[in-house]
Amino acid sequence: MRLVPEQHRPAIYVPQKVLLISVLSVPILAFFPVLEITLYIAPRLGFFEALQIVLLTYTIGTAWDATLFISLILLFVITRTQQTKLLSFVGMMLTILLMLALAWSSHAAAMDKVLGVTSDMIHLIAMSVWVGILLVVGYFATNTQNWIAFLNWFTYTAIGCVATLAISGFLLMDILVDGYINAWMVDYGQGMLLKHLLVVPILLFAGASSLIARFKLSRNTDFNPLPWMRLEGLLLGVLLIVTGAFTQQPPPGHNVTTEALSPIFKWFHPDVVVEAGSSIGFVVNIQSVLFLFGSLLSIIALVGSFFLKKLPPAVSFIIGCIVVLCIYFLLMTTSVIRPPGFMGGGMGH
Structure with missing residues (x-):
């Protein structure tokens, strides 16, 4: 939303602690599936050896490694004192890479690597754009100025996201179900x-x-x-x-x-x-x-x-x-x- 010109959106203020908690929660919550697999094989190998094997050889483990690495870089970006357009763009690209890591470890990717990863990632991006704008504007807008100007572009953005979700969703269902x-x-x-x-x-x-x-x-x-x-x-x-x-x-x-x-x-x-x-x-x-x-x-x-x-x-x-x-x-x-x-x-x- 920082990349959207101010005259095309309401004023928005997202507290720094909300951004920090959001970024930190990504690798923490993404670790639970890794932990589940680790605990499943730990009785045979021991916890730490099982964790090492999962993180280094399992797709879900290597995807989590990438998630942690990207999250740390994103954390560094959002803690910069002066937030420029360039930093906002870099943050957006890092967020898309996080979605790629999640798509890489999905059920769809396990069944069809190319189509599964592509469909899942497109699905994630479309959902994140639609829901993300709604949540950020809905809960962090400080006024309703420029609302008509905001709706003029967000309406078409939402329609495009819904259409993309429908197409990618059908592709995912075809792979998974x-x-x-x-x-x-x-x-x-x-x-x-x-x-x-x-x-x-x-x-x-x-x-x-x-x-x-x-x-x-x-x-x-x-x-x-x-x-x-x-x-x-x-x-x-x-x-x-x-x-x-x-x-x-x-x-x-x-x-x-x-x-x-x-x-x-x-x-x-x-x-x-x-x-x-x-x-x-x-x-x-x-x-x-x-x-x-x-x-x-x-x-x-x-x-x-x-x-x-x-x-x-x-x-x-x-x-x-x-x-x-x-x-x-x-x-x-x-x-x-x-x-x-x-x-x-x-x-x-």
């Missing part, structure tokens, strides 16, 4: 589904906050767009937490059995038996009809809440969460397990 719907049977697929459902209220929030801000600020009202941007950032934060949780799970294999079922999926289908080659199909029942109406009503309520002047933005946030839950319950109650070789024309195939 053998059938998107069938993946709902395992934890990885459940997390992926929740992530995608969260996009629905996020996009509605983004569109509404942009349109409402333009309309009200053009009429010189005292409208404050920051609470709307903060709630959109909060929803995106929830999305990132869900993403972080399910990406730590192994991607589903070609054949899922009952033992590998997600506990959440089992809760909706307690007596189901899954064999290798089973798939998910869909049926219509009374529960699905109720949740369909609930989904439509909650979406209408969410859109309507944007135009009620005295309604706090927090209410819209709660309704947005209800939208996600209703659509999720709709999908879970309509899904059924089809036996291997089922040829009934079900949507699960």
